[in-house]
Amino acid sequence: MAARALTITSGKGGVGKTTLTANLGVALAMQGQRVVVIDADVGLRNLDVMLGLENRIVYDLVDVIEGRCRLRQAMVRDKRLSELFLLPAAQTRDKSAVQPGDMVRVSDSLREQFDFILIDSPAGIEQGFRYAVAPADGVLIVTNPEVTAVRDADRVIGLIEAEEKGPARLVINRLKPNLVRQGEMLAISDVVELLSIDLLGVVPEDQAVLGAANRGQPLAFSENSSQAGRAFHNIAQRLQGQDVPFLTFQEPSFLQRIFDFARSGGMGS
Amino acid sequence: MIPKTLTIKGIRQGLLITLSEGEWGPQLDALGAYLSANPAFFRGGRVALDVGARRLNGPEIRAAAELLAHHEVELWAVLSTDPTTEAAVQELGLVIDLGPSAAPPAAGPAAEDELSRSAGPLADGLVIRRTLRSGQILRHPGHIVVIGDVNPGAEVVAGGDIVVWGRVRGLVHAGALGEEGAVICALDLAPTQLRIAGHIARSPDERRSKPVPEIAMVRDERIVAEPWSAGW
Numbered sequence: 065m066a067a068r069a070l071t072i073t074s075g076k077g078g079v080g081k082t083t084l085t086a087n088l089g090v091a092l093a094m095q096g097q098r099v100v101v102i103d104a105d106v107g108l109r110n111l112d113v114m115l116g117l118e119n120r121i122v123y124d125l126v127d128v129i130e131g132r133c134r135l136r137q138a139m140v141r142d143k144r145l146s147e148l149f150l151l152p153a154a155q156t157r158d159k160s161a162v163q164p165g166d167m168v169r170v171s172d173s174l175r176e177q178f179d180f181i182l183i184d185s186p187a188g189i190e191q192g193f194r195y196a197v198a199p200a201d202g203v204l205i206v207t208n209p210e211v212t213a214v215r216d217a218d219r220v221i222g223l224i225e226a227e228e229k230g231p232a233r234l235v236i237n238r239l240k241p242n243l244v245r246q247g248e249m250l251a252i253s254d255v256v257e258l259l260s261i262d263l264l265g266v267v268p269e270d271q272a273v274l275g276a277a278n279r280g281q282p283l284a285f286s287e288n289s290s291q292a293g294r295a296f297h298n299i300a301q302r303l304q305g306q307d308v309p310f311l312t313f314q315e316p317s318f319l320q321r322i323f324d325f326a327r328s329g330g331m332g333s
Numbered sequence: 334m335i336p337k338t339l340t341i342k343g344i345r346q347g348l349l350i351t352l353s354e355g356e357w358g359p360q361l362d363a364l365g366a367y368l369s370a371n372p373a374f375f376r377g378g379r380v381a382l383d384v385g386a387r388r389l390n391g392p393e394i395r396a397a398a399e400l401l402a403h404h405e406v407e408l409w410a411v412l413s414t415d416p417t418t419e420a421a422v423q424e425l426g427l428v429i430d431l432g433p434s435a436a437p438p439a440a441g442p443a444a445e446d447e448l449s450r451s452a453g454p455l456a457d458g459l460v461i462r463r464t465l466r467s468g469q470i471l472r473h474p475g476h477i478v479v480i481g482d483v484n485p486g487a488e489v490v491a492g493g494d495i496v497v498w499g500r501v502r503g504l505v506h507a508g509a510l511g512e513e514g515a516v517i518c519a520l521d522l523a524p525t526q527l528r529i530a531g532h533i534a535r536s537p538d539e540r541r542s543k544p545v546p547e548i549a550m551v552r553d554e555r556i557v558a559e560p561w562s563a564g565w
Contacts, residue, residue: 215467218484222466258484258502260464 067098067178069171070303071200071229075216077187079208080237083273084296085184086114087284091300093148094284097179100139100149102170104196105186106162109153115142116280117150126154129166135173144285149178159191164198171199180303189223197224203232204264209239209250218259233264235299240269241313265299267292268313336363341492343459343473344431346409347379354385357393361400368404373528374490374509378472381410381431389418394425457493465489465503474510485525491515497522500544504528513551522547522558532556 072085082105089101103111106126112118123138128151135151142148151170154161171181183200186192197203203224207217217234224232236255243249256263270292276283283289284296291311298308338360340351352360368375380401398408410428413419419429457475465471465479467486476493483489487503492510497519506528508515513530521544527534529549534556546561 215486219467219486222469222487225463225466258482260482 066175067100067181068201069175069181069183069199070202070204071104071183071185071197072204072206073185073193073196073220074187074206074213075189075220076207076213079206079213080267081187081206082110082114082184083277083282084204084206084235084237084267084299085182086111086277086282087293087296088300088303089115089148089150089180089182090142090145090282090284091287091297092180092182092303093142093145094287095297095300095304096147097300097304098147098177099180099182100151100174100178101182101184102151103153104162104167104183104192106153106192107155107158108186109155111184112140112150112152113280114277114282115150117142117152118280121152124152124154125170126157126161128170129162135170159186159195162191162195164195167195168199189220193220193223197227197229200229203229204235205232205259205261206235206237207255207259208237209244209252209255211250214250214255214258221259221261231262233262234259235264236266238269239266239313263310264302265295266310266313267295267299268311336367338363339367341474343475344381346381346431348375348472348474349381349383349431351383352385352387354387357387357389361397364397365400365404368401368406371510372404373506373531374472374474374492376405377470379407379409381412381428382408383412384418386414387418388415389413389421391421391424394418394421394427398425398427464499467503483524494518515550517549518546518561520544520546522549527556527558529556534558 072081074081085101089099092099101111102125103109112121117140120140123133125138127133128135128138138151140150140152174181183196185196205217205221207213221232224230234256236252239252240249244251252266268291270290272290273283273292283293287293287297295311298311301308338353338355342349382397394411401408408427410431411422412429412431422429458478459473459475460478460480461471462480464481465483465487467484470488470490471477472490474492477489477491477495479489479497479499482499483497483501483503483505485502489495490506490509493507493512494515495505495507495517500521501519501524503524504526505517505524507517508530511530515529517527517529523536527549529551532551532555547558548561549556549558
């Protein structure tokens, strides 16, 4: 079976594209899929750091495109999962080094050996975005439940629809249930209503995500230790066509906490 | 309001302006006057010019492009049945054919001035059946019907009326060629900005809890919006 190429993009920066790419790559590989993640953010590479593979890079995407190495030489095998590979971005070049056709060629030559090709798009809607979506069979739109991020996501969905790169599916990242309840953050339903595309997953805010990224050990490795890790695995399963119910993020209400407190025996326990 | 010497219609790639026969100079003057009179409708748009059987040279075509550029309109195609004119057009790097293959690749905001693929030949009205998203502009000299939402950051500009069977959150401009009698109707009218002819209004800051269909029109030099009632 030929691989599906999925581009992870958002318009706005800092919403969690790279985090989602790294964690989905890990989760899919843990579920037995053969995965290659491509860092398309030429000049500002991060995916290698987040996966803890920075010190294994010899060649990169631009070396492949410009013929300085074979594709296989540039692929970095993950140190923990034998079926997860990284194709790193060049750090010393910029986005003008890559054309949409280059990404299509690279992706096509990977399709036979993999089940999933995940492409981490740069922020913005310029050249980098254009080449990152060029080979896509589907697009994952990442947004935060914030008005600015949603506005940019809407813009990007419009561009993707115009290029017929769909279907675009939505991942809402960094949801803070208590803020939604206070009316300080957009609810999932508000975001989905405005963007009107399929919701693929919701990842709650979790401080462990940041620490995991800094250590180069994505949270998805410890699947059940956190809700965010669980959410990444659920998204990975949905990408394989499985029907996984959405997590509910009910933080205990004040009354519920009093009730639990009383039931636990109060102060004494 | 449109001068007799030119006709305007909406096409998939923007607007098509057809110049009738007559001397080139006065024709361009008339076009310029019309663009000056209706800046809101044309600004930021893309235009194809149909010059008929005229024989034009490079400088004459460039004069048209510069006139349009002066009004912030991009000339991307010139249609003609005269081979000399066609050659001069190609010399300037412009397109001579509206066929789908000739459509330039989407690049830059101007290129997104688009009409729906599903829009066939246009007479007076244009029906669009999808949601207009941030950054998308829909521009048509006649009436526009949108079956879907107009999201924040999207713009709908019509010479005539605008009817939205959905939510309006972006910018809508009816009567953009100066028609004061144009109206805007929507199931939920909460636009960033509402314009009819030369009038501008914005939504009240507080959102209505339960939206009702509304119609907006100009009355006593102001834009007013009223709930739509079935007995109207």
